[in-house]
Amino acid sequence: MSSETPPSVPGIPLFGNSHQVVRPLAFGERCRDLEAPLLRARAGTDSIYVVTDPSLIEEVLLTRTAAFEKPDMLRERLSASFGTPVEYDAASVATLREVWQPVMYADRLAEYAPAIRDALERALADLPADEPVDALALFRRLSLSIAASTLFGTDLEVDDREYGRLVDAISRKFAPSQIALSMAVPEWVPTPTNRRYRRAVADLGDLVDDVLERGDGPLLAGLERAREAGTLSAESVRTEIGILVVGAFEPLALALTYTCWALASDPPTQDRLRADVDAAYDRAATYGSLERVAYLDAVISESLRLYPPIYTMFRHTTRPADLGGCEIPAGARIWLSQWQLHRDERYVPDPLSFDPDRWLAEDSPPSNAYLPFGGGSRQCVGGAFATATIRVVVASLLRGYTLEAADTDAADLPVTAELSLVPAEPVELTLRPLE
Template identity: 25%
Template sequence: MSSQASPPGPSPRTLLRLIPGSFSNPAEFLLGLTREYGDLTCLRLGIKNVYLIGSAEYAEDILEKRQEEFSNWISWFIKKAGILEGEGLIATESQGHASRRALVGPSFVRENISKYTGTIISYGLNQRELWAPGQPSDLEKDMGRLTLSIVLKTLFNLDLDTEGKKIGEVINRLMFHYNAVFPPVLLAQPILRHLPQNNVRGLIKELNEVSKIIYGIIDERKKNSEERGDLLSSMMAARSEDEKNPRMTDTQIRDECVSMLLAGHDPMAKALTWTWYLLSQNPEAERSIHDEIDTVLGGRIPGLSDMDKLPYTENVFREAMRLYPPVWMMIRQSLTDLKIGGYETPKGSLFLVSPYILQRDPRYFEDPLSFKPDRWEGWNEKSGLTYFPFGGGRRVCTGEPLSWMQGVLLIALIAQKWSLRLAPGHVVEPKPQITLGTKHGVRMVPQKRDS
């Protein structure tokens, strides 16, 4: 294919005119651009070349087939802004990434995640008891709290209500700043330095706070080295084949813990929140999930061995992450000049790859805006990256197997007892930040099921 000048896209003037409106929902704004300009859209945003990907083939090229030609821009940003040292997974760029994953990855492989089941179930049961029939509650907050409790317990063996209260509060503030830092960056490269300063400062302040707490826990563990069965113990005991650096340093462990705290609870909370919202809007799907749960579990508490027996529940979770992928945007930066779709793109260009956009594309999903968990029955893989809520390639989410388990078990456990109805008059509006949350929460009224 011969090279062409530049992919189509709005002129800088048009873009400047559109940007203020786009802040309300950047995911929909970018989706609209791909509908207008096609598989590759050039966003002329000043010094940086920014390309928006609108085809599953190009997404696969960037995240998988040609991944060596790209770095993860968010990792670069986290390191550059001084947020992390670059030693934990999310902030490690190309070099060193493979060895980091080799050290941390084994904790998350399918065979090792079963040890977290007890924690997931016990916190899920606890959440089940917190609601009162007819008393509205914000599900986004509830799910955030539930998944943060689980991550604190699995990582540090701390309980959010007691000894983990302080770190929990710091993490919530950290998440607020982390989420708020990124969106302007997506659309306003040239003004990056000015826009997110307060949040970057806030993020660094909270990070120092969280670091102090984590280093304190590490020191305490060194003095008393008994095995606690949590991820911190696994990291402190992990040995790599690298003879010069066989064990993780305290900074590496700190960075890894922060990676897990940032990456490990918020996307999970968002995935569950959207699941409850979608079920409340689709009574037929809610009936089907209740039927499956009642038939398979008959009132008993679900366990790991039920995972394969709850395919509809899993498909509900899968379909919710199709319509509302919690990590709705991945950003890569090219390491060399390269050709995409017949266009030459210069080294250092940014590529925006969004599961939100591709998972709503009618070429890949029939009737894409409808919530249809049944579509996944006997699903045939299509070519390219059409469904990728956990990303792709070597940076694919390390927590993916754990997330499927956690999602299915928590949905089954909660739907067994409760039907969650959207509070009258409450409007749910997406708020795409680093994860896909909502503008005003998801206010729901729990109704007790009879079974």
């Protein structure tokens, strides 16, 4: 094995880069500007290896996964907050993927389209006509309603404001700065953040129990079969539903928010996409027809490139590994940043512009420089469901409304890093019915 070490990210004595990694967006940009494929940072006594090169990312996520394991911090910490800690091993992960796989079959995704449109109609029916609305609140309610009807087989009536507080409290608890603080201030200490988090976890538990009591959808059925077979515990099933609510449906709501905001901020792109969607509906008003709208997928890809709800990933080494000619010790943390990759001009020309056409060109961004759902065998299992939902929702909205936003740049929305990449301030959209 090579004895070389990668170049270091400049820090300060004693603290190293601890003050930087808690601001992951700025830290990702700092690492990008150093233009090295692999970097070493220090957080206290711990080393963090930052991978910025797509070929090395391919090794970590695809070709050498046994050496680079994905931690399940959110699942483990949320299950502990629920009162029954669950450890997730390779067998548990494989079981969860087996449960999800039939839910993501192409014909099943097509079956969801009418329910998605119905949920959108219900969500829009309550909106004030021609007035700005909080886009994230709208799409949170919509995402939960869609998931409830398609995956859970039930209806969930939640108060928008209370549900927003629940998701916000859990999201903020898992912000990098709060994770660092939790090492010194345990969860039982009654800080404002901890109090809000405990209330949110209790409310989330009530929501999960409601789903388990009343639901009979395909995902619940698969989880129940795994529980009966003994491959998942009852605690794992309960935690998995909670994870979906805050770790899957929230990124979906954010992706819808960012995509619709980008379209509202770029009227020519919105008009072009509407024409393509109308043409597809004229051919056949099916989910399959939307799959063939190349510009729709290009718009979605571009919004997720600029604003990836999942903005960073971690792995840790299970054994000493050589990466890019450098020695990585066992137990080291590996840091991969979608935010940094997606905005790196080495892989994306003019990265700060909103340009869906880049995805229709022959030299579109390399696959391992675009990772909105992660990558490899541990990528997000709900990625296909999220993409299908975004297609149907965006197409349906454009068929009935013009999306308007404040006069601003589609690639210049202030965001902040919590559990997911969230808007730094409310995103207001106006939906004007088409004549």
